[in-house]
Amino acid sequence: MEKDTITALSTYPLQSAIAVIRISGVKTFEITSQIFISKNNQSVHNLSSLKRIFGFIKDNEQIIDEVILSVYKSPKSYTGEDMIEISCHGNPIIINNILNLLVKKGIRIAEPGEFTKRAFLNGKIDLSQAEAVCDIITAKNEMALKIALNQLAGKEYKVFEKLHSDIINILTYVEAEIDFADEDIQKLSMEQILKEIKKIEEQIDYLIKNSESGILLKEGVKIAITGAVNTGKSSLLNLLLNKNKAIVTHIPGTTRDIIEDNYNIDGFPVKIFDTAGIRETDDIIEIEGIKRTFETIKSADIVLFLLDGSRKINKDDIDLFDKIKDKQHILIINKIDLPVIIDKNTIKSAFNISEIKNILKISCLKNSGINDLTKTIKNIIINKNIFAVDDIIIANIRHKEALTKAKVLLQEAKESTKTKAYELIAIDLKRAADEIGSIIGKITSEDIFENIFKNFCIGK
Ligand SMILES: Nc1nc2c(ncn2[C@@H]2O[C@H](COP(=O)(O)OP(=O)(O)OP(=O)(O)O)[C@@H](O)[C@H]2O)c(=O)[nH]1
Ligand SMILES: [Mg+2]
Missing domain, CATH: 3.40.50.300 (P-loop containing nucleotide triphosphate hydrolases)
Known part of the structure; x- marks a missing residue:
């Protein structure tokens, strides 16, 4: 879990009936109780035992706004950390006053997408779901929205997870051949290995074609x-x-x-x-x-x-x-x-x-x-458009690129079956599995992270 506690406005920063300020991290309850007084003098000493509470945000004796707090205790929250959402009046002056007060108390303003990044790091969602959150907010048409909602529901995750484990499965057989060449354990013939690689390649081919249509529909x-x-x-x-x-x-x-x-x-x-x-x-x-x-x-x-x-x-x-x-x-x-x-x-x-x-x-x-x-x-x-209507639709350029790289690696692995170069097959299979794993966040790098979360708005 991340050490520092973060906050940001999650709604639009213009005049509106209500605005929502999010706080997430270990000091959420401690700091919020320092600035919050419940309306019916309910003790907020142990905020975490409450779900929703009505009262005032105060800077010493000065009332800043009348608010409702929604309380989420770790791990049952969006980020997986302790979280509070302050619903205040949607006046930019009030919003600023509350945020300034939180910062004065030691809470940091969140980076774009940082709440969702924490949700991923704490295992609440996979990487493709994190991307779906951004896509849902920015979807410009019904079709794009539908695709993103399916992605958030985890449909894409299931497909990539299965593909990943199928590759690892073949890899296990190839590695058994390397490590226990002379021993009498269950093995796959080279023809069977080739057949299995081809099966996966077909699925990847289908997904690449599908993603071309998906990207077209989304954009x-x-x-x-x-x-x-x-x-x-x-x-x-x-x-x-x-x-x-x-x-x-x-x-x-x-x-x-x-x-x-x-x-x-x-x-x-x-x-x-x-x-x-x-x-x-x-x-x-x-x-x-x-x-x-x-x-x-x-x-x-x-x-x-x-x-x-x-x-x-x-x-x-x-x-x-x-x-x-x-x-x-x-x-x-x-x-x-x-x-x-x-x-x-x-x-x-x-x-x-x-x-x-x-x-x-x-x-x-x-x-x-x-x-x-x-x-x-x-x-x-x-x-x-080549996909069936109820099919999953991949509409993310990063996912398409990873699939394309995995396909090239599988083709190389297929080549190596001709010379029975087990070590080379294993390397390519491992790298292909990593490419698929990178889509759902089994493998991550700073680059992928930065690219995904820089497109988010602050507060999400
Ligand atoms: N008779 C006739 N005139 C047309 C038709 N379509 C366009 N025009 C006329 O052709 C002229 C040019 O039309 P525009 O739509 O501005 O053509 P454009 O290709 O955008 O021109 P540029 O922006 O200058 O490249 C205008 O006087 C139009 O009224 C048509 O179907 N029949
Ligand atoms: Mg013209």
Whole structure:
């Protein structure tokens, strides 16, 4: 257990009906009883025997606020330590006065996520659950929230725990072969070892694919609207969002900066980006805008590539297509309310491609073809998602990275089965188990710790 006692405001630091200040650590009860007077003169000498108590926080004779204390005795608390939550009035002046008083009495202000870090260190939750706490607070859509709540419920923990013990199980057989090569004990043949490693690899493969979808759902699918200047990108953004978000004019080069917004397609969270139109230019603002367009394209999951159907394909279209052709994209011929002078064939020959997977015709002006576009985007998103609905969904980049490293190590172990290099197999299996263990906190390092808890808010 940590030695010092910590405190922080756990609610939002603005005016509100109620605010909650948390205290955790060995001196929680001792120090709180020095500043708390119960309303009905109940003795608070032994605070730990109480659950909830009404009274005043006082600095000597000065009343600071009327409060309710919720008392949690170790180990039955969030952190596993002695804890008190002071529910006071949500006035920032009162909150500051109480925190200052606690600090004066020797309690330290908590670091971001320190309560949850203590919960992990005291074995109340595993590391993936600690991360889920942060994800629950910061979830930006229903889907992300659902994933995080499942993670907090420990579903992910069970999967990784099983995977970890399965690897250790094979490792035990491999080590028995090293240590007791000549003795008559139960062993696995090399074929059996290989078969077992392959089984685990399959599970890891599934989880990696699953995590790609999970991360997509959590962060929102990133869609970039791109095209040469004046093709109608901002008009399309406004239609999809159903609001006048971006400026639309007939002047080429209207959009300079990236314009970003969130919406959802039948519950799938989407982050959509309108970008600066591409053309040769000397304007330094536009050049910077175009640079940002290319950065946005790079990080996008789906690119909407707009062409102006009323004009011939030009060099700007061709140069930009070259940049997006390897990304998941949809070709969109806009302005079909005007006489259209390009079609699938002219596009194929201009872009020098033999097949176009997704191509649609729309008119932003007449609001036509937008439903088909939305359906096409949805189909792409659904095709990316490979998991069953009631499955666990891994949506954490750190977990995905650990799984990927474990997979590489298992592949190396498989290689070593060919030469019967038991020692090498054992090393790789051990390292693969450690990678999986690091997800749930069986193995931890300062780096992992720092990265996880720095994203927390203070008071959690
Ligand atoms: N006729 C017709 N005009 C359209 C259509 N969509 C957009 N426009 C017009 O095309 C012009 C450019 O539209 P924007 O949406 O600003 O185009 P953009 O691609 O964002 O342009 P930049 O930001 O300059 O790259 C405006 O005058 C729009 O009204 C359409 O479907 N049909
Ligand atoms: Mg624009």
